[in-house]
Amino acid sequence: MSARQSQQPFHTTLVLPVEGMTCASCVRRVEKALGGVEGVAGVSVNLATETATVTFEADRVSLDALQAVVADNGYTLRVPPSQGAPPGKAGQPGDATYRAIRKDLLLGAALTVPVTVLSMASMVEGLHAWLPLNPGQVNRVLLLLTTPVLFVAGARFFRGFWSATRHGTADMNTLVAVGTGAAYAYSTIAALFPEWLPIAAHHIYFDTSATIITLVLFGKLLEASAKRRASEAIRTLIGLQPTRALVKRNGVEQEIPIEEVRAGDTVLVRPGGRIPVDGTVVGGRTTVDESVVTGESLPVEKAAGDGVVGGTVNQTGSIEVRATAVGNATVLAHIVRLVELAQASKPSIQALADRIAAVFVPAVIGIAAVTFGLWLTVGGAGFTEAMMKCIAVLIIACPCALGLATPTAIMVGSGVGARLGILFRNNAALETLRRVRTIVLDKTGTITEGRLAVVTVWPLHGYDERSVLAFAAGVERRSEHPIAEAVVREANSRGVDMHEADDFESHTGFGVSARIDGRRVVVGNAALLQSAAVDMRGAEASVDEMGIGGRTMIFVAVDGTLAGVIGVADVIRPTSPEAIARLAAMGFDTVMLTGDGEKSARSIAGQAGVHTVIAEVLPGDKARRVHDLQAAGGVVAMVGDGINDAPALAQADVGIAMGTGTDVAMEAADITLMRGDLRTLVDAILLSRQMRRIIVQNFFWAFVYNVIGIPLAAVGMLNPMLAAAAMAFSSVSVVSNSLRLRRFRSTIV
Numbered sequence: 001m002s003a004r005q006s007q008q009p010f011h012t013t014l015v016l017p018v019e020g021m022t023c024a025s026c027v028r029r030v031e032k033a034l035g036g037v038e039g040v041a042g043v044s045v046n047l048a049t050e051t052a053t054v055t056f057e058a059d060r061v062s063l064d065a066l067q068a069v070v071a072d073n074g075y076t077l078r079v080p081p082s083q084g085a086p087p088g089k090a091g092q093p094g095d096a097t098y099r100a101i102r103k104d105l106l107l108g109a110a111l112t113v114p115v116t117v118l119s120m121a122s123m124v125e126g127l128h129a130w131l132p133l134n135p136g137q138v139n140r141v142l143l144l145l146t147t148p149v150l151f152v153a154g155a156r157f158f159r160g161f162w163s164a165t166r167h168g169t170a171d172m173n174t175l176v177a178v179g180t181g182a183a184y185a186y187s188t189i190a191a192l193f194p195e196w197l198p199i200a201a202h203h204i205y206f207d208t209s210a211t212i213i214t215l216v217l218f219g220k221l222l223e224a225s226a227k228r229r230a231s232e233a234i235r236t237l238i239g240l241q242p243t244r245a246l247v248k249r250n251g252v253e254q255e256i257p258i259e260e261v262r263a264g265d266t267v268l269v270r271p272g273g274r275i276p277v278d279g280t281v282v283g284g285r286t287t288v289d290e291s292v293v294t295g296e297s298l299p300v301e302k303a304a305g306d307g308v309v310g311g312t313v314n315q316t317g318s319i320e321v322r323a324t325a326v327g328n329a330t331v332l333a334h335i336v337r338l339v340e341l342a343q344a345s346k347p348s349i350q351a352l353a354d355r356i357a358a359v360f361v362p363a364v365i366g367i368a369a370v371t372f373g374l375w376l377t378v379g380g381a382g383f384t385e386a387m388m389k390c391i392a393v394l395i396i397a398c399p400c401a402l403g404l405a406t407p408t409a410i411m412v413g414s415g416v417g418a419r420l421g422i423l424f425r426n427n428a429a430l431e432t433l434r435r436v437r438t439i440v441l442d443k444t445g446t447i448t449e450g451r452l453a454v455v456t457v458w459p460l461h462g463y464d465e466r467s468v469l470a471f472a473a474g475v476e477r478r479s480e481h482p483i484a485e486a487v488v489r490e491a492n493s494r495g496v497d498m499h500e501a502d503d504f505e506s507h508t509g510f511g512v513s514a515r516i517d518g519r520r521v522v523v524g525n526a527a528l529l530q531s532a533a534v535d536m537r538g539a540e541a542s543v544d545e546m547g548i549g550g551r552t553m554i555f556v557a558v559d560g561t562l563a564g565v566i567g568v569a570d571v572i573r574p575t576s577p578e579a580i581a582r583l584a585a586m587g588f589d590t591v592m593l594t595g596d597g598e599k600s601a602r603s604i605a606g607q608a609g610v611h612t613v614i615a616e617v618l619p620g621d622k623a624r625r626v627h628d629l630q631a632a633g634g635v636v637a638m639v640g641d642g643i644n645d646a647p648a649l650a651q652a653d654v655g656i657a658m659g660t661g662t663d664v665a666m667e668a669a670d671i672t673l674m675r676g677d678l679r680t681l682v683d684a685i686l687l688s689r690q691m692r693r694i695i696v697q698n699f700f701w702a703f704v705y706n707v708i709g710i711p712l713a714a715v716g717m718l719n720p721m722l723a724a725a726a727m728a729f730s731s732v733s734v735v736s737n738s739l740r741l742r743r744f745r746s747t748i749v
Helices: 024-035 063-072 095-123 135-153 155-166 172-192 206-230 232-239 331-344 349-377 383-396 400-419 428-433 443-447 465-476 482-493 526-531 539-546 576-585 598-608 619-631 643-651 663-668 679-714 720-743
Strands: 011-019 040-046 051-057 244-249 252-257 266-269 278-283 286-289 300-302 319-325 422-424 438-442 448-459 501-507 511-516 519-524 552-558 561-572 589-593 612-614 636-640 654-658 671-673
Touching: 011 063, 024 040, 024 051, 024 063, 051 063, 095 135, 095 206, 135 155, 135 172, 135 206, 155 172, 172 206, 172 349, 172 383, 206 383, 206 720, 349 383, 349 679, 383 679, 383 720, 400 422, 400 679, 400 720, 422 679, 428 654, 428 679, 438 443, 438 619, 438 643, 443 448, 443 561, 443 589, 443 598, 443 636, 448 465, 448 482, 465 482, 465 501, 465 511, 465 519, 465 552, 465 561, 482 552, 482 561, 519 526, 526 552, 561 598, 576 589, 576 598, 576 679, 589 598, 589 619, 598 612, 619 636, 619 643, 636 643, 643 654, 671 679, 679 720
Parallel strands: 438 589, 438 636, 589 612, 636 654, 654 671
Antiparallel strands: 011 051, 040 051, 244 252, 244 266, 266 319, 278 319, 286 300, 422 671, 448 561, 501 511, 511 519, 519 552, 552 561
16 A cells, blocks of 8 residues: 555645744754644655645644744744635745845845955054054944844844754754854954953954855845745746636626635636636637646637636637636646645655754764864964864854755746646655656546547448438437537537437437438447347448447448448547657556457557557556556556546556546646646656756755865865855855756657
């Protein structure tokens, strides 16, 4: 049984904002706190989105309890007023955070520049003579200028340091606050009470403290800016929902807020407008741009009876839509939720980073203390020089980039996927998908179109194709059978005039009959026509010819004479053979799983290019067949679209649902292909591989600054200000590398 199958139905999952996190150590601490609450089944904390995704038993765990345990650890968990809040609002890095950092940076930079200039002027021989202040006065001015930099612009670091200290922990704030605070405290003593220190120790490091705070803030601003760009995809998805809708109620048109639209309302959509709800067209004809949902660039024609999706663009005509889903029940809301879940979940590669983060900051503080002690006792350095080397170690080691390595790549990659119509539900699939070697494909609705279509019309005894279709469709349009729909659809597409039928009669399991223009027409299988005493001579050749390929034969008789045979089949999607060929070229073994008979299944598989066929499988046995493939040593991905595919999707190592299928299949799957095109599966695999590569590269960039910088700082080759710049740009390197995923392009031409 897979992990997905074991999750209990009474579990609730919420994505909640967390304030105060600054690095990977913070992430680890919040996860540990929430995970320790009895009744919490799973926790995933994301530094890039500043959220915690918590799965818990709603009848045992209150949101107040979650909020309290996070507060006890020095952070703030924001709880929505209700669990029905619209998706997408919680999980996005806010503009307020960006603006706050920018405000602090502007203040810090405005004061750091004169601090640096004044410090340099006072140290240059001959230049300080031009200053109107003596050295003691210069030091006091530097103190006045530096104090707001640390405790106003840099207040966030000291608040975080105090909070972590109260809870007996340490994080990035600890490193920054201890480093800059030590330099500031020493310099303050030297400025205000120089008599307390020997003459040789009258060094001032206000410029070091101010510059470090400003550089770290600069890095945080670049990081916040990059986060906003990384989350553009989901922000765009949320923005696709119109804020108002034109609704017809009791014959009166009125424009109302989208929140007031109810299922069953009739919504009017003009050309160029976004469709505000999911629904069914009840009036008018148009073309709709569905690219925001499916990734498909070509517009789709819509007429009465066709479904439309909220957020898509009505292009050419005015239509009336009866709302079937509004608010959180729409496809767009479902997509946003899936993207949020994808951004919140972690691939297993992150587990190593989390374990490192748990011990990283305490280890760095230990290294810094040893550095200080060795320089002071063994290296022959004075107190101030040893302190500067200690501060450099503290600053270069800030683990901000470590906490951003995975989530930023996930944010960008899942956003790119959403744009292409690929929805990752969780990112464990990223790890697993790269190990998959067997892809199991459901036939109906996955390899094939999933609906019957007329593939051949074989006229007999002097009738032509149009007349055969005219008689058959005239009778069949009174039926709701899928075969009848296929015949009527074919007649409409050919522009065939259908005759009016009287005395319609349905023969369950056999076919239909009626009278058209006074002539008796029977449409159905061979048994029905034989019971109606129709001469079936001449049908044998048609049956032999059309029986190939799993076609269903529909016989049409007029006044006791066989007029023709219509072949109906679930046709292969035009793009399926290309997609399967590309999967084979990538090294995957493809298997078709179907309930069809062996002969019919092999015919379809041959046309699609699938070499392995498992036929005559009952719906309840699909999951068992997938399990058998897994037991044989394979890592298996399953692609399906129907309700009966849901157990097999859950059983597979990676479940992939066609978005054109049912909601049940989409809920059971790890990945959803909204376009309903198997070629999108190739894109999904390539995108997941690229995301994995980016994550690995990000860990390199997260660690390379520390691995190189900490030893350099410890031996005195890296001053604190350069360390601060390197620390800031380690985060920038990680986020910038993640943003390269935005260049990913679909392979579908």
